[in-house]
Amino acid sequence: MLSNSSKYAIKGVLYLALNSDEDHKVMVRDMHGVVHVPEAYLAKLLQELSRHGVISSTRGPRGGFFLSKEDRKRSLMDIVKVIDGEKRVKSCVLGVKDCDTDQPCVLHKLVGANKSKFIKVLENTTILDLIEGKRDVEEFFPV
Amino acid sequence: MLSNSSKYAIKGVLYLALNSDEDHKVMVRDMHGVVHVPEAYLAKLLQELSRHGVISSTRGPRGGFFLSKEDRKRSLMDIVKVIDGEKRVKSCVLGVKDCDTDQPCVLHKLVGANKSKFIKVLENTTILDLIEGKRDVEEFFPV
DNA sequence: AGATTAAAAGACATTTTTATCCTTTTTATG
DNA sequence: CATAAAAAGGATAAAAATGTCTTTTAATCT
Numbered sequence: 001m002l003s004n005s006s007k008y009a010i011k012g013v014l015y016l017a018l019n020s021d022e023d024h025k026v027m028v029r030d031m032h033g034v035v036h037v038p039e040a041y042l043a044k045l046l047q048e049l050s051r052h053g054v055i056s057s058t059r060g061p062r063g064g065f066f067l068s069k070e071d072r073k074r075s076l077m078d079i080v081k082v083i084d085g086e087k088r089v090k091s092c093v094l095g096v097k098d099c100d101t102d103q104p105c106v107l108h109k110l111v112g113a114n115k116s117k118f119i120k121v122l123e124n125t126t127i128l129d130l131i132e133g134k135r136d137v138e139e140f141f142p143v
Numbered sequence: 144m145l146s147n148s149s150k151y152a153i154k155g156v157l158y159l160a161l162n163s164d165e166d167h168k169v170m171v172r173d174m175h176g177v178v179h180v181p182e183a184y185l186a187k188l189l190q191e192l193s194r195h196g197v198i199s200s201t202r203g204p205r206g207g208f209f210l211s212k213e214d215r216k217r218s219l220m221d222i223v224k225v226i227d228g229e230k231r232v233k234s235c236v237l238g239v240k241d242c243d244t245d246q247p248c249v250l251h252k253l254v255g256a257n258k259s260k261f262i263k264v265l266e267n268t269t270i271l272d273l274i275e276g277k278r279d280v281e282e283f284f285p286v
Numbered sequence: 287a288g289a290t291t292a293a294a295a296g297a298c299a300t301t302t303t304t305a306t307c308c309t310t311t312t313t314a315t316g
Numbered sequence: 317c318a319t320a321a322a323a324a325g326g327a328t329a330a331a332a333a334t335g336t337c338t339t340t341t342a343a344t345c346t
Contacts, residue, residue, distance in 0.1 A: 004334075027292065041335050047294060059293040060343025147304070170322070184305050190324060203313030204321040 006083045009045045011035040013055060013079055016067045025057075025064030045083060052082045149226040152188045154178040156198060156222055159210045168200075168207030188226065195225045 015035050020026045028046065032039040046065050050057040054074055057065045080086075158178050163169045171189065175182040189208050193200040197217055200208045220229075 025292095029292090038335060040337075043293075044295095044335090051294085057293060058343070059291080059341070061291045061345065063292050063343065065293085151304095168322095172322090181305060183307075186323075187305085187325095193323085200323060201313075202311075202321080202323045203315090204319095205314060206312085206322045208323085 002080065003084050003088070005045060006080045008035070008037045008042060009049060009079050009083045010076060011037065012042055012046055012065075013049065013067070016055060016065055017072060020064070020066035022056075022066060022068060025062065025066045027064045049079060049082055054078050054082055145223065146227050146231070148188060149223045151178070151180045151185060152192060152222050152226045153219060154180065155185055155189055155208075156192065156210070159198060159208055160215060163207070163209035165209060165211060168205065168209045170207045192222060192225055197221050197225055 012031065012035055015031050016026060019031070028039055028043040032042045035042070037045075046055060046057070049055045050065065055065055055071050056068045057063070077086075155174065155178055158174050159169060162174070171182055171186040175185045178185070180188075189198065189200070192198045193208065198208055198214050199211050200206070223229075
């Protein structure tokens, strides 16, 4: 659903949101400890975000990463899109391939469509619940 | 959130739910095409599930995998537990480490607690929304 | 201008996940 | 009892994700 890289990136941006602006840039060296992400790896992720215009940065002395006013209007999805790609996040919880919100598989209705009561569904739905009233294999495996 | 392996396993079990019982066992050879999982890999996963008593199997001629009446009462979580381990599934969407349902981080309230309106939250929540009213870094990074 | 600082970029290493192959064990059946 | 069918198990391979290191480029300060 979300790669660690995306989680790292979100944490990083969150840190920047709290600790930076145009006049107070932040070096990776100073933030990686707080967000618990390996320094070089965090640097890479932030560079990628910067390259895609999701966050801002300048090089050289007094340089670093920061969020502009505009940057702060970005959604978390904007971050995730850059790191994981949209497809990965939106993909069906079960569909390894072509199932998504537009073309949902049968399980989608249960766990996918509202991809978020997911844990509860996993715990409370038995195999029996799943298949009741259904005998057609094709219904479950559209792809 | 869910590994492909778990998705594969769920699909496999689903297939068994639809196509097997004590008297009609199913060989991996006959099911892997339908569920779109590599034969040898699916075999491994089903073996693992069988070893943990989540599904049933017998060897030899006319053998194969199947679901007993009891097996059908299992939850999807039972499957996922075996393949991914409980920790992985329950882990916080953002917490790479110790954040979970019991000790939620701040983002948890937003995306984690109801880990399922997640996509919508991602799309609709801006950085600004996230930090409004908060200036304390520690609040965001408990671990 | 020159030295220094910090991100950008890209090559390389490690680990985890996914996938395959091959041998062994079990078991039904003729 | 021999044979063949099928899962079980182990070793290995490939791919993807994660992580590190080194060099290059740009900004700043003296």
